[in-house]
Amino acid sequence: MLEQLNHVFYSTAAIAAEICSVCGIVLLVLLIAFGKKNKAYRAASWGLTFLTIIICFLFVYQAPADSFNLFNGLFQISPVSNFGKELILITTLGVLLHIRVMKYDLESEYFIILLAIITGLLFLLMANHFVSIFIALETVSICSYLLVAMSGKTPNLEAGIKYLIFGAASTAIMLFGMSLFFGATGSLNFSSELFQNNISQNQDWIILTALGLVLAGPLFKLSAAPFHIWAPDVYEATPTPFVSFLAVVPKIAAIFLIKRLLESIPIDTTTFLSIVVLLSIFIGNFAAISQENAKRMMGYSGIAQAGFILIGLLAFQLSGFQASVFYLAIYIFMSLGAFLLLDIISKQTNSYRFVDMAGLSQKFVSFGVIGLIFMIGLVGLPPASGFTAKFLVFSSLYEQYSFSGQKILLGVLVFGLINTAVSIYYNLKIPYFMFMKKPQINLETQRIPVVQLVYLSLLAVIVLALFFAPQLVQERMEGLF
Amino acid sequence: MAIIVLFLPNHLEDKSKWLATAVSLIVLSLCIYLFTAFDSKVVGYQFLEEKSWINLDLGNLGVFNIQYILGVDGISLPMVLLAGIVFMAAAISSLSIDKRPKAYYAFFLLLMSSVFGCFVALDFFLFFLFFEFMLLPMYFLIGVWGGERREYAAMKFIIYTLVGSVFILIVMLAMGLSVNNPVLSEELGKKAFTFDFRLLADSSNYISGSILDAQNTSTWFGWPVKTVLFVLLLIGFGIKLPTVPFHTWLPDAHVEAPTAISVVLAGILLKVGGYAFLRIGIGFFPQEAIELAYVIAALGVISIIYGALNALAQDDLKKLIAYASVSHMGFVFLGLASFTEEGINGAIYQMFSHGILSSMLFLIVGVIYDRTHNRLIQNYRGLAGKMPLFTGVVIVAFFGSLGLPGISGFIGEFFSLLGAFKSPNISIWFPSLAVLGIILSAVYLLWTMQRMFFGNFWVNREFGAKIEDLNAKEIVMLFSLGTLALLFGIWPNLLFSITNGSVDSFLKSIGL
Numbered sequence: 001m002l003e004q005l006n007h008v009f010y011s012t013a014a015i016a017a018e019i020c021s022v023c024g025i026v027l028l029v030l031l032i033a034f035g036k037k038n039k040a041y042r043a044a045s046w047g048l049t050f051l052t053i054i055i056c057f058l059f060v061y062q063a064p065a066d067s068f069n070l071f072n073g074l075f076q077i078s079p080v081s082n083f084g085k086e087l088i089l090i091t092t093l094g095v096l097l098h099i100r101v102m103k104y105d106l107e108s109e110y111f112i113i114l115l116a117i118i119t120g121l122l123f124l125l126m127a128n129h130f131v132s133i134f135i136a137l138e139t140v141s142i143c144s145y146l147l148v149a150m151s152g153k154t155p156n157l158e159a160g161i162k163y164l165i166f167g168a169a170s171t172a173i174m175l176f177g178m179s180l181f182f183g184a185t186g187s188l189n190f191s192s193e194l195f196q197n198n199i200s201q202n203q204d205w206i207i208l209t210a211l212g213l214v215l216a217g218p219l220f221k222l223s224a225a226p227f228h229i230w231a232p233d234v235y236e237a238t239p240t241p242f243v244s245f246l247a248v249v250p251k252i253a254a255i256f257l258i259k260r261l262l263e264s265i266p267i268d269t270t271t272f273l274s275i276v277v278l279l280s281i282f283i284g285n286f287a288a289i290s291q292e293n294a295k296r297m298m299g300y301s302g303i304a305q306a307g308f309i310l311i312g313l314l315a316f317q318l319s320g321f322q323a324s325v326f327y328l329a330i331y332i333f334m335s336l337g338a339f340l341l342l343d344i345i346s347k348q349t350n351s352y353r354f355v356d357m358a359g360l361s362q363k364f365v366s367f368g369v370i371g372l373i374f375m376i377g378l379v380g381l382p383p384a385s386g387f388t389a390k391f392l393v394f395s396s397l398y399e400q401y402s403f404s405g406q407k408i409l410l411g412v413l414v415f416g417l418i419n420t421a422v423s424i425y426y427n428l429k430i431p432y433f434m435f436m437k438k439p440q441i442n443l444e445t446q447r448i449p450v451v452q453l454v455y456l457s458l459l460a461v462i463v464l465a466l467f468f469a470p471q472l473v474q475e476r477m478e479g480l481f
Numbered sequence: 482m483a484i485i486v487l488f489l490p491n492h493l494e495d496k497s498k499w500l501a502t503a504v505s506l507i508v509l510s511l512c513i514y515l516f517t518a519f520d521s522k523v524v525g526y527q528f529l530e531e532k533s534w535i536n537l538d539l540g541n542l543g544v545f546n547i548q549y550i551l552g553v554d555g556i557s558l559p560m561v562l563l564a565g566i567v568f569m570a571a572a573i574s575s576l577s578i579d580k581r582p583k584a585y586y587a588f589f590l591l592l593m594s595s596v597f598g599c600f601v602a603l604d605f606f607l608f609f610l611f612f613e614f615m616l617l618p619m620y621f622l623i624g625v626w627g628g629e630r631r632e633y634a635a636m637k638f639i640i641y642t643l644v645g646s647v648f649i650l651i652v653m654l655a656m657g658l659s660v661n662n663p664v665l666s667e668e669l670g671k672k673a674f675t676f677d678f679r680l681l682a683d684s685s686n687y688i689s690g691s692i693l694d695a696q697n698t699s700t701w702f703g704w705p706v707k708t709v710l711f712v713l714l715l716i717g718f719g720i721k722l723p724t725v726p727f728h729t730w731l732p733d734a735h736v737e738a739p740t741a742i743s744v745v746l747a748g749i750l751l752k753v754g755g756y757a758f759l760r761i762g763i764g765f766f767p768q769e770a771i772e773l774a775y776v777i778a779a780l781g782v783i784s785i786i787y788g789a790l791n792a793l794a795q796d797d798l799k800k801l802i803a804y805a806s807v808s809h810m811g812f813v814f815l816g817l818a819s820f821t822e823e824g825i826n827g828a829i830y831q832m833f834s835h836g837i838l839s840s841m842l843f844l845i846v847g848v849i850y851d852r853t854h855n856r857l858i859q860n861y862r863g864l865a866g867k868m869p870l871f872t873g874v875v876i877v878a879f880f881g882s883l884g885l886p887g888i889s890g891f892i893g894e895f896f897s898l899l900g901a902f903k904s905p906n907i908s909i910w911f912p913s914l915a916v917l918g919i920i921l922s923a924v925y926l927l928w929t930m931q932r933m934f935f936g937n938f939w940v941n942r943e944f945g946a947k948i949e950d951l952n953a954k955e956i957v958m959l960f961s962l963g964t965l966a967l968l969f970g971i972w973p974n975l976l977f978s979i980t981n982g983s984v985d986s987f988l989k990s991i992g993l
Contacts (some may be wrong), residue, residue: 063977362581362634372617376617381613381614381616382610382614383610391650394650394654395545395654395657395658398654402658413651414651417650417651420647421640421643421644421647422640424639424640424643425636428639432636435621435624435625436624436625436632437816442503469535470535470538
């Protein structure tokens, strides 16, 4: 009894970061309940959120570097999950800075939702049990629907409902898969002995079906095909900083989760994952080509990027997961930068359409050049670190191919590389319009605030620096995997 | 050599055009210094500069050891010198650019550093970086400062070449993951994948069981892996060269690009394809290359004939010259496919000479275009009377291109053909057909010459007043290039003495 109590105390101490973010939510609720609805309070809630995230980050950063189970195996804390948490918190800090820099005056409620999503994601990264996965994932999902639909305008509601319907459907599919696992093994804790012993007694196709169904949940978060349909609408309707948030943060958690599932369930998923990758890249790329709205284009491009990140998981037994995580780390900064770029552009032109960006960098040359860095990073051209990231995932894929000799991997490799070349067409559209088209509106009187440019350049410097010194991320990752 | 690569364009003042010219001049003098200081008796690379750069840790698999190695040998040195000359000419020619000069010169210098980087890089990864890096500046230089359909041309250019680079990337991955750096590997206690050209060339470094290993008999799509890799390289560099059927981006890019950029494009960018194919394609896949020699030669011959026939049908002077480029670059492939000392020396010479002559040709088009903004051949007749100096230069360039002995083009074509006739690897029909290409090039060049320069003076009424002879800037550029063309035509040993030793050891290293 005492032992159990000790275990609970011990576990509670280990999730200090999560508790801290919950405290942040409570404080925000109090602030809204007792504070006034004016600008100063809204700024204060931004500050409170920022502070909470920093404290969370410090807790995670100091966490001991070994892994142990919490709450009787409901969660498992490990250096890997801590690294994922760090990535998520850093992204959130970036998004919060974006909000400040672009002078968004947001309702305090937005920050509550933001923190709630973070809490859910932090738990999701530690989840070691199908039930805890489900609860954490639902926390994230429900809050995300709210985040999208909150402003109450028609496009937001439309996107929110779409998000909700597809999200609910994929959750249902995931639950069905979990129930199959329970039926097959008699346990929901996928690292338990019972589960591991029983799983190999089932026929492969049952396990594969169940796993495929369970993966519907994280793949939906990743916006990978065929669970991608919500992405463009959500991207178009949601305020840009939150798009920037939704484009990256759930992806991080999803990749870590998929890896946990793949390594715990001994079955060859190469064909299944390859099809997901091929579909995502294909649909994302070819739909992005014909877009006229930059945010929708980014939505489709995000689908393709999800495919590229997933490539690493095809080789997770070798160094693929590392490559994927490296890709994610780089993607954080490229994506933050690209959305900040779009936001600054839209502040200048009041539009996200390509035609309205025409000629912007003829007035703001340095702005255009900085913007170019993010776009070539997303394509994967040197000297942006997007190149290193793509290089790593593709080389791990190649290594996996020469290790296992499965032909489909070679197909993914060739197809992925060709699609990289295709993606240059739409990614360069933004610089193309900014550099090469004649401006349609009078830009003479417009100025870009220095602080926006500074933040944008900071992100650009990171994207470039990680190309020349990838060891900055690599050393942090070393020994984790 | 590092200095050349480290020219970064962060000067953004109004004087950028003079700065760029000065930089080109310094670079050219450095190239000439290299050329004279190069010791042709030494085998291997010279002026080496080595630094460990990126070590990407792959966990248990090993590390990617990417090095920053620069150096030249007799194969790359002519290209470096050529790049110096071409960029000098282009810098002078672009003095007349006045639309957003800051950005223009920034891209220009960026392009310059990446081209030099391509020729001196001795690490496959580094080479690939520079190779990719040429795309963006070129895209903007064509897309912003080009002609009417510039955006289309720029996009076509970048997509074609990017597809090519993707093929090269596949090969790079396959090679990098097959070759071990023995020194570093011992130090770290695990595999150290390397891209160093010198280590890639040595088969004792190949990891056993990997793709490059001679015992490996695995196939991709029914073909031996190494053959597939070689074909990928052939396509990748073939796009850049360009060879028929991957050439369609070239006429568009040339027609839309501003004069100076056309000069760079024809003068040096195309040579990257030829150089890299020799160094990487043939250097690391010699057996496959010899087996497929007939394919390479056929591509070359088709380019020669098809390019020439196309040139014959053009009425836009610039398009004509663009197709002539395709035709002349065909000799490079023909020479390389012969695998004889003459052929490969000839191919390198052909690249060098075509660099100079095509720069001249595009500058010539620029001269006419600057005056009248019209390049249609039928709008001009009898220019010789009004523009005697210009006609003189045109004669050198045209006759050089059609292979008149005494001008550099002859040497390149002659040795390429000589090698091809001698070669045991390809049928004698290939060079025989290629000779036909020389006749065709005589036809279209002389016909153009006769239509535009001889006869009574007549031009389309709108331009009548604008026809003047060369100004000082044009005289400097065209005359110095013309002199070089004559110099290298009369004294081929100037270049052969450099290339011969390296080609010799290159052929030995691939077992011929």
